[in-house]
Amino acid sequence: MDMPIIHDNAVDLSVLSGKVIAVIGYGSQGRAQALCLRDSGLNVIIGVRKGPSFDAAVEDGFKTLSVADASKEADIIHILLPDETHGPVYKAEIAPYLTAGKTLSCSHGFNFVFGEIVPPKDVDVIMVAPKSPGTEERKRFVEGFGVPGLIAVKQDYTGKARETALAIAKAEGLTRAGVLECTMEQETYEDLFGEQNVLCGGCVDLMKYGFEVLTEAGYPPEMAYFECIHELKLIVDLIYEGGIQKMNQVISNTAEWGEYINGPRILPIEVKERMKKSLKFIEDGGFAKEWMAEARSGAKNLKAKREALGQHPAEIVGARIRKMFEKK
Numbered sequence: 001m002d003m004p005i006i007h008d009n010a011v012d013l014s015v016l017s018g019k020v021i022a023v024i025g026y027g028s029q030g031r032a033q034a035l036c037l038r039d040s041g042l043n044v045i046i047g048v049r050k051g052p053s054f055d056a057a058v059e060d061g062f063k064t065l066s067v068a069d070a071s072k073e074a075d076i077i078h079i080l081l082p083d084e085t086h087g088p089v090y091k092a093e094i095a096p097y098l099t100a101g102k103t104l105s106c107s108h109g110f111n112f113v114f115g116e117i118v119p120p121k122d123v124d125v126i127m128v129a130p131k132s133p134g135t136e137e138r139k140r141f142v143e144g145f146g147v148p149g150l151i152a153v154k155q156d157y158t159g160k161a162r163e164t165a166l167a168i169a170k171a172e173g174l175t176r177a178g179v180l181e182c183t184m185e186q187e188t189y190e191d192l193f194g195e196q197n198v199l200c201g202g203c204v205d206l207m208k209y210g211f212e213v214l215t216e217a218g219y220p221p222e223m224a225y226f227e228c229i230h231e232l233k234l235i236v237d238l239i240y241e242g243g244i245q246k247m248n249q250v251i252s253n254t255a256e257w258g259e260y261i262n263g264p265r266i267l268p269i270e271v272k273e274r275m276k277k278s279l280k281f282i283e284d285g286g287f288a289k290e291w292m293a294e295a296r297s298g299a300k301n302l303k304a305k306r307e308a309l310g311q312h313p314a315e316i317v318g319a320r321i322r323k324m325f326e327k328k
């Protein structure tokens with residue numbers, strides 16, 4: 001069944017008139033979303049801890065407060081903190097000010113779905129999720145369009161939760177491109193699955209293996225980098241524009257034949273079986289439990305993996321190559 005796509009003409013901003021929206025966090029998403037909401041004429045304040053983000057919000061001309069003070073003042077509390085901090089920040093600085101009829105909002109359902117945040121019954125709980133990094137979202141908004149997005153309603157106390165989510169989406173330009181309505185569970189599971197199996201995990205390992213096999217066989221790392229990492233963008237751009245068939249029209253027949261014949265050899269059907277297991281692990285909360293334990297114990301493994309990646313030859317040669325090809 002086709003999902004209906006919601007556009008600008010179906011959404012009214014009036015549900016937000018007179019409302020104060022507190023954007024909590026002023027990082028990648030916080031800054032982009034807050035600027036778009038303000039440009040759409042809404043009353044936006046920022047709640048964030050003291051530091052570089054706080055300074056950036058002040059610099060951008062926002063009324064900038066602590067998370068607690070912003071939550072106290074706001075009608076709509078839109079949490080855009082790193083996911084692993086939502087639980088503790090919510091308990092200490094948001095929950096005490098979450099009076100009846102307020103709206104609690106997010107851009108990724110993780111904490112509501114996995115029980116890190118358990119909101120009271122007398123508030124609305126919604127999600128407005130741009131399907132894009134913050135910089136791209138802001139850029140497209142400034143150009144007069146927008147990136148696509150998802151909305152979800154987890155709890156509707158006022159009877160206006162859906163209207164509110166759609167209005168926020170419109171004010172961020174998302175309904176210009178088109179918005180899909182889903183459940184927070186669908187968004188959360190699907191988002192984690194995609195990033196772990198295809199987009200980040202999956203893709204990154206594929207590129208690294210390709211680079212390693214070529215260089216270990218004696219091919220120059222510069223060539224391996226171009227072949228297995230740099231060129232991925234060209235391929236993905238073609239797919240983005242016109243699908244896999246369009247990409248196949250542009251590449252050579254030789255490349256297309258290689259795709260059909262060797263793809264299933266290096267990614268055999270067992271990979272799909274592993275992906276199914278990965279989806280189950282996400283849906284039953286296993287991944288969230290593991291990741292929260294890691295984050296709460298100081299993220300030592302995360303930091304070690306980050307550091308190790310910096311030593312990977314593909315990263316070292318890549319930095320050098322990208323510099324060489326910069327416009328002078």
Ligand code: NDP
Nearest residue numbers: 025026027028029030049051053080081082107108132133
């Ligand atoms: P960032 O890491 O870019 O920004 C986090 C912000 O929260 C920073 O301003 C940071 O301030 C602040 N912060 C961190 N810890 C605390 C704290 N304890 N108290 C107060 N403020 C704090 O996060 P993102 O923008 O990437 O992600 C925010 C949300 O958006 C997440 O739920 C994410 O899943 C979701 N999302 C992200 C997308 C993306 O592409 N990045 C896409 C769609 C959704 P400081 O500078 O002081 O650290």
Ligand code: MG
Nearest residue numbers: 191192194195
């Ligand atoms: Mg995602």
